[in-house]
Amino acid sequence: MLEVRLSQPRRGFRVEVEFTLEEGGALALFGPSGAGKSTVLACIAGFQQPDAGVIRLGGRQFFPPPLPLHRRGVGMLTQEPALFPHCTVEENVAFGLPRPYSSESRAWLARLREQMHLGDCWHAPATRISAGQARRVALARMLAPRPALVLLDEPFGGLDRGLVRGLLEDFLTWRRELGFTLIAVDHQAEVLEQLCPRVLAMAAGRVVAAGSWAELRQRAPQAMAALLAPL
Amino acid sequence: MSSTLGTPSTQAPRPAAPRAAGDGRAPHPRRWRWVAHAGALLFAVLLLYPFSGVWAPVGAWQWSGTAGAASRASILVSLELTALAMLLVVAVGTPVALYIRRTGRAARTWWEAALLASILVPSLALGILLSLAFRPEGALGGWLAQLGLVSTNSAAAFVLTQVYVSIGYYVLGALVALGAIPAGLEQHAALLGLGPVRVFWRVTLPLARFGLAAALSLAWVRAIGEFGAVVVTAYYPAGMPVQLWIHLESAGLGAVMPLLVAFMAAALPLPLLLHLLAHRRRHA
Numbered sequence: 001m002l003e004v005r006l007s008q009p010r011r012g013f014r015v016e017v018e019f020t021l022e023e024g025g026a027l028a029l030f031g032p033s034g035a036g037k038s039t040v041l042a043c044i045a046g047f048q049q050p051d052a053g054v055i056r057l058g059g060r061q062f063f064p065p066p067l068p069l070h071r072r073g074v075g076m077l078t079q080e081p082a083l084f085p086h087c088t089v090e091e092n093v094a095f096g097l098p099r100p101y102s103s104e105s106r107a108w109l110a111r112l113r114e115q116m117h118l119g120d121c122w123h124a125p126a127t128r129i130s131a132g133q134a135r136r137v138a139l140a141r142m143l144a145p146r147p148a149l150v151l152l153d154e155p156f157g158g159l160d161r162g163l164v165r166g167l168l169e170d171f172l173t174w175r176r177e178l179g180f181t182l183i184a185v186d187h188q189a190e191v192l193e194q195l196c197p198r199v200l201a202m203a204a205g206r207v208v209a210a211g212s213w214a215e216l217r218q219r220a221p222q223a224m225a226a227l228l229a230p231l
Numbered sequence: 232m233s234s235t236l237g238t239p240s241t242q243a244p245r246p247a248a249p250r251a252a253g254d255g256r257a258p259h260p261r262r263w264r265w266v267a268h269a270g271a272l273l274f275a276v277l278l279l280y281p282f283s284g285v286w287a288p289v290g291a292w293q294w295s296g297t298a299g300a301a302s303r304a305s306i307l308v309s310l311e312l313t314a315l316a317m318l319l320v321v322a323v324g325t326p327v328a329l330y331i332r333r334t335g336r337a338a339r340t341w342w343e344a345a346l347l348a349s350i351l352v353p354s355l356a357l358g359i360l361l362s363l364a365f366r367p368e369g370a371l372g373g374w375l376a377q378l379g380l381v382s383t384n385s386a387a388a389f390v391l392t393q394v395y396v397s398i399g400y401y402v403l404g405a406l407v408a409l410g411a412i413p414a415g416l417e418q419h420a421a422l423l424g425l426g427p428v429r430v431f432w433r434v435t436l437p438l439a440r441f442g443l444a445a446a447l448s449l450a451w452v453r454a455i456g457e458f459g460a461v462v463v464t465a466y467y468p469a470g471m472p473v474q475l476w477i478h479l480e481s482a483g484l485g486a487v488m489p490l491l492v493a494f495m496a497a498a499l500p501l502p503l504l505l506h507l508l509a510h511r512r513r514h515a
Contacts, residue, residue, distance in 0.1 A: 069421035082419045086437045096423030
């Protein structure tokens with residue numbers, strides 16, 4: 001069970017959010033730009049420390065006191081792939097594995113390579129691959145240590161629809177297999193709907209609606225309805 | 232899935248664009264280009280002109296006898312003790328730079344002011360201040376003396392002075408190098424399960440290595456070439472700059488020249504090599 005209750009100042013308002021998520025569950029954070037969605041993810045990941053609150057995943061207390069990032073077992077994917085430029089694609093994917101040269105790790109890496117279609121660029125420097133490949137490498141790198149909780153902060157932004165569709169399919173396949181808990185943020189409701197059955201709608205740091213997507217569409221405030229409308 | 236690696240271009244060749252300068256800026260207009268080239272060449276000649284002094288008619292170079300022995304001893308002193316000083320500079324300066332980098336803007340401003348103060352104080356003044364601050368009768372100087380580290384005219388004084396004159400350059404350079412690491416990479420490495428020490432070795436250091444090396448080379452040049460402060464705190468053991476001055480005063484230019492060449496050979500190659508390496512990396 002993921003338990004989140006946090007209070008964190010942002011420019012102009014305070015982000016105050018409270019929710020729980022069962023192990024293996026998926027939750028979307030949806031709302032206009034600047035609503036505080038990424039702040040929530042940053043607090044769970046440990047990039048920011050909330051002023052007050054509690055963040056707990058299973059038996060692990062993330063806050064308070066702040067648990068070091070490397071002990072959280074959290075995977076995070078952002079719009080920027082943040083690949084290590086001094087490493088090859090293979091080294092990037094293997095980066096979080098404690099024993100990358102063990103036979104078990106090698107087999108796991110080979111599976112990631114094949115299923116993520118990274119064979120063509122596996123030995124290439126991370127700086128010499130396309131944007132689409134970079135997103136796949138970032139996804140494979142995040143999945144490699146088998147995180148218990150995955151945070152997606154608009155990782156599909158700026159990609160064409162074909163690439164987004166492919167990445168979504170891959171991501172959902174891996175989620176079914178690894179069974180991690182998921183919190184996703186994106187501006188595109190159609191992307192989030194495929195990832196998470198439940199949604200928390202946020203505006204100016206507060207939760208303004210929660211439930212299924214169908215419920216949100218029925219009860220959404222006026223401003224939120226505009227975000228949910230198709231282009 | 233197709234790879235972008237080595238994909239040949241299928242587009243038709245475009246007409247040649249005017250060649251851009253090294254940094255992508257437009258070249259000088261053609262009619263002024265020769266004036267710019269000539270001016271730049273003249274500047275380069277004047278900049279490097281002092282090196283022609285090596286061929287000046289100063290008589291026979293003395294590399295033997297008493298003066299030669301003193302020169303050779305000073306080279307050893309400078310190389311060994313500067314190397315030791317650089318070890319201390321890196322061992323102390325790197326964690327300090329890592330710490331300052333994570334402080335807030337106000338604290339960082341104070342840190343940078345303190346580092347700049349250590350750089351900007353005139354060498355001779357720094358030497359006098361060091362001699363007074365570390366005098367054997369003082370608290371710190373007395374404590375160091377009890378440990379066997381005599382704070383004037385000793386190897387310890389030499390190293391201490393070199394550390395003081397160069398560590399500000401190293402830390403400020405290291406801050407620039409660390410600041411150039413793309414934001415978030417270290418956090419992502421930590422989320423992947425790497426503790427702070429492993430993040431440093433596997434992400435921070437590889438990405439900042441050329442910048443850190445450039446900062447170290449600057450510190451090296453500053454330390455090995457230091458005269459004003461060292462001549463006050465550590466006239467003995469004489470390093471190359473002090474020995475050059477002694478030769479100038481007592482033995483003449485014939486004794487100065489070989490030591491001068493050795494001095495330049497010790498000071499210049501490391502920074503030049505690092506500059507070239509960093510340049511190649513930028514254009515790789």
